[in-house]
Amino acid sequence: MTALPDFTRIEAMDAADGLRSMRERFILPSGLIYLDGNSLGVASHAAFAELQKAATEEWGQNLIRSWNTAGWFDMPLALGDRVGRLIGAAAGQTVVCDTTSINIYKALHAAMALRPDRSVIVSEGGSFPTDIYMAEGVVSTRPGASLRLEGVDAPSIEDLIDGTVAVVLVNHVNYKSGELRDMAALTRKAHEHGALVIWDLCHTAGALPVDLDGANVDFAVGCTYKYLNGGPGAPAFIYAAERHHGDISQPLSGWWGHARPFAFEKHYAAGEGIRRFLCGTQPILSLRALKGALDIWDEVDMAALREKSLGLTDLFIALVEEKCAGHGLELESPRDRAKRGSQVSFSHPNAYEIMQALIARGVIGDFRAPSTLRFGFTPLYVRYADVWQAVVILEDILRTGAWQDARFAVRAAVT
Numbered sequence: 001m002t003a004l005p006d007f008t009r010i011e012a013m014d015a016a017d018g019l020r021s022m023r024e025r026f027i028l029p030s031g032l033i034y035l036d037g038n039s040l041g042v043a044s045h046a047a048f049a050e051l052q053k054a055a056t057e058e059w060g061q062n063l064i065r066s067w068n069t070a071g072w073f074d075m076p077l078a079l080g081d082r083v084g085r086l087i088g089a090a091a092g093q094t095v096v097c098d099t100t101s102i103n104i105y106k107a108l109h110a111a112m113a114l115r116p117d118r119s120v121i122v123s124e125g126g127s128f129p130t131d132i133y134m135a136e137g138v139v140s141t142r143p144g145a146s147l148r149l150e151g152v153d154a155p156s157i158e159d160l161i162d163g164t165v166a167v168v169l170v171n172h173v174n175y176k177s178g179e180l181r182d183m184a185a186l187t188r189k190a191h192e193h194g195a196l197v198i199w200d201l202c203h204t205a206g207a208l209p210v211d212l213d214g215a216n217v218d219f220a221v222g223c224t225y226k227y228l229n230g231g232p233g234a235p236a237f238i239y240a241a242e243r244h245h246g247d248i249s250q251p252l253s254g255w256w257g258h259a260r261p262f263a264f265e266k267h268y269a270a271g272e273g274i275r276r277f278l279c280g281t282q283p284i285l286s287l288r289a290l291k292g293a294l295d296i297w298d299e300v301d302m303a304a305l306r307e308k309s310l311g312l313t314d315l316f317i318a319l320v321e322e323k324c325a326g327h328g329l330e331l332e333s334p335r336d337r338a339k340r341g342s343q344v345s346f347s348h349p350n351a352y353e354i355m356q357a358l359i360a361r362g363v364i365g366d367f368r369a370p371s372t373l374r375f376g377f378t379p380l381y382v383r384y385a386d387v388w389q390a391v392v393i394l395e396d397i398l399r400t401g402a403w404q405d406a407r408f409a410v411r412a413a414v415t
């Protein structure tokens, strides 16, 4: 292993960082090292400006006319294409709407309907829970359907895929460990058995480049409030490959997905293409904040983003393992950078208390039950110096036992 850089070298790394100027676009509270952009991305000046304009001019002054004059009606599709660029989806295949959970529901039903002679959904026991919960909900409404889970029914997801499987629902980057799956290989494997694939990109979009079209993916879903910085509860996205568009059925057949919503026809007729994944009226103010956030992404080179992300996570792992050795932290994320998303997790029996102590000292990461300290590294606004400083504070908390203060053991509702 190469020697750890000293702080002068760290400052030089920040000075040479091609994404350095991006940090100015964001509203970063002073004195805070924010390593939780994988849970809620930071606000940007552009998002605030869009929100302000949408509220005061478009809603405040122009009212109902803004559906036409301010592009409100087409916003889910327009923003969908802009998210699409970041995930390797050609235009017309991605729409921004609803939540990731709801989009998982729609994608699962659509996929099952495309494989009417099959009844099995495959997913991961270690998935972000909502994916499993939604799959359980789908299974409960489809007689004969069943769910197989990696880690429960077999050790590896590949072993669960056979000719009875309709769809594989899988996370690209695991929310807890940050482990990255091989999208092209698993998609190919599913297709060899005649199954479809839904990729959950919540920890991918805005964190690393991905090529949905190139990997021949069927469906994908994901958040915009994590690495894309769209704001709390910002609408999610759903992607469906164009080859499926003619055959997709949408279980939530609301009027926004209708072919002619303003004809007010008596019966449902599915709209063209990805539009049919819409259901009802969308949250325009949230979409407008997201639009501002996406304006920043138009200037980002995804290869450079990935390189910096790996630089940050490599440095964090090396510094923690060197400076915090002997304090019981165990790396939960892949050491191999090619298998890592943009986060690093360490386990520790007192992970909750340690994270609370870190937050009290201005280093915000998060805790995932039962014993994970999770740190997200958002290349647009996290500096190498922040990584260094976070480790200095973590080491101090561990060495002094500061985390043992009783107030750090009090559990909040959201961790």
Ligand SMILES: *Cc1c(COP(=O)(O)O)cnc(C)c1O
Pocket: 099, 100, 101, 102, 128, 130, 131, 171, 175, 200, 202, 203, 223, 236
């Ligand atoms: C954050 C996250 C979700 C969140 O779903 P919501 O419906 O937006 O609450 C879903 N899946 C994964 C993998 C996530 O990380």
